[in-house]
Amino acid sequence: MTVHSSTRVRAGRLASHALVVAIALAIAVPVAWVLLASVKDKSEFYGSPWTLPDGLHLQNFVDAFVHAHMGAYFLTSVFVTALALVFVLAVSVPAAYVIARFDFRGKRIVETALLAGLFVNVNYIVVPIFLMLVGWDRALRELMPSGFFIDNPVVLSLVYAATSIPFTVYLLTAYFRSIPSDYEEAAALDGASRLTTMTRVMLPMARPAVTVVILFNFLAYWNDFIISLTLMPGDGKTLQVGLLNLFTAQKAAADYGRLYAGMVIVIVPVLLVYAFIQRRLIEGMAAGGVKG
Numbered sequence: 001m002t003v004h005s006s007t008r009v010r011a012g013r014l015a016s017h018a019l020v021v022a023i024a025l026a027i028a029v030p031v032a033w034v035l036l037a038s039v040k041d042k043s044e045f046y047g048s049p050w051t052l053p054d055g056l057h058l059q060n061f062v063d064a065f066v067h068a069h070m071g072a073y074f075l076t077s078v079f080v081t082a083l084a085l086v087f088v089l090a091v092s093v094p095a096a097y098v099i100a101r102f103d104f105r106g107k108r109i110v111e112t113a114l115l116a117g118l119f120v121n122v123n124y125i126v127v128p129i130f131l132m133l134v135g136w137d138r139a140l141r142e143l144m145p146s147g148f149f150i151d152n153p154v155v156l157s158l159v160y161a162a163t164s165i166p167f168t169v170y171l172l173t174a175y176f177r178s179i180p181s182d183y184e185e186a187a188a189l190d191g192a193s194r195l196t197t198m199t200r201v202m203l204p205m206a207r208p209a210v211t212v213v214i215l216f217n218f219l220a221y222w223n224d225f226i227i228s229l230t231l232m233p234g235d236g237k238t239l240q241v242g243l244l245n246l247f248t249a250q251k252a253a254a255d256y257g258r259l260y261a262g263m264v265i266v267i268v269p270v271l272l273v274y275a276f277i278q279r280r281l282i283e284g285m286a287a288g289g290v291k292g
Contacts (some may be wrong), residue, residue: 030213031267038260042078045256048119062263064246070262073242078269080153080238087161088168088217093136094164096172097198101184117166123226129159130230151234153257159231162222168213175209176202211277237265 040053040062088115088213098104099111133149140148149155179202187197203210228238237245246262 030192031271034260034263034267038257039052040257040260042255042257051194057257060257061207061265063258064261064265068242068246068262069257070239070246070265071241073237074265076153076236077222077239077252080157081218083154083157083222084160085214085217087157088164089213092165092168092213093174093203093210095196096169097202099169100173100176101181114166114169118170120163120166126227126230129227133231151232151236153232153236156228156231156238158218159227160224163227164220168217171213172206173208175206179205185258196210215274215277219270222270228292 033049036053037049038054039058040060041055041057044051044053057227065074099107099114130150133155137147138143183201183205184197192201223240224238225240225244229241232238232241243262243266247253247259
C-alpha cells in the first residue's frame with residue numbers, strides 16, 4: 001500500500017469517526033438537556049436554558065405521575081405494549097417457522113400477502129379500523145351498552161400485533177431459512193415432535209432475530225400516537241397521548257419542569273430496553289448480514 005493510499009484510508013476513517021461522533025452528539029445532547037430540564041425548578045426556566053439546575057427538583061416527577069396521571073398512562077402503555085408483543089410472537093413465530101420449513105398448498109399466496117402487508121402504512125388505515133370497531137360495538141349494544149372494542153387496551157394490543165405481523169413473519173422467516181436442516185433431522189431422530197423441535201431447537205437458535213423483532217415492535221408500540229389516540233379516546237390513554245395532554249396543560253401554565261419530567265417518563269423505558277438487549281441486537285444484525 002502506497003503512502004498516498006494509506007493517507008486516504010486514514011482520512012476516510014477520521015471522517016467516518018467524526019460523522020459517528022456528530023450523530024451521537026445530535027442524539028445525546030437533546031436527551032441530556034431534557035433530563036436536566038426535568039429536575040429544574042419553575043423559576044429556573046426564565047433564565048438561560050443551558051444553565052445547570054441548582055438542585056434536583058424531583059417534585060416535577062411526582063406531579064407528573066400523580067397530578068398529570070402520567071403514572072396511570074405509563075401502566076396502560078406497559079400493559080398494551082407487553083400484551084401486543086405476546087400476541088405478535090405467539091402468531092408470528094409458528095407462522096414463520098411453517099413458511100420457512102414446510103411446503104403446503106397456497107404457500108406462495110400467503111407469502112405474497114405478507115409481503116404486500118409490508119407496504120401498508122398503518123396510519124392510513126386507522127380510520128377504517130376505527131369504523132369497523134365502532135360497527136362491532138353497535139352490533140353488541142344490547143349485550144354491552146358501554147361498548148367493548150373502543151377504549152379497550154386488549155383490543156388496542158390486538159390491533160398493534162395484527163398490523164406488525166407481516167414485518168415480524170418476514171424477518172423471522174428469513175432467519176429460520178438460514179438455519180441448517182441438520183438440527184431438525186437430529187431432533188427427529190431423537191423422537192422430538194415438530195412443536196418440540198420448533199420451541200426447543202429452532203427458537204433458541206433464532207434468538208438474535210427474535211430480539212431484533214422485539215426491539216423494533218416495542219419501539220413501534222411504545223411510540224405510537226395516532227392509533228392509540230383513535231382507538232382509545234376516553235380516559236384510559238397511553239403514555240404518548242397523555243404526554244400531549246400534559247404538554248397542552250403545562251405549556252398554558254408555564255410549568256415546564258412537569259412537562260419535561262413527563263418526557264423523561266416516556267424516554268427512559270426506551271433507553272433501558274435498548275441497553276438491556278443491545279448486545280443481542282448487534283449479534284442478530286451481524287448474523288443476519290453474514291447469513292443473508
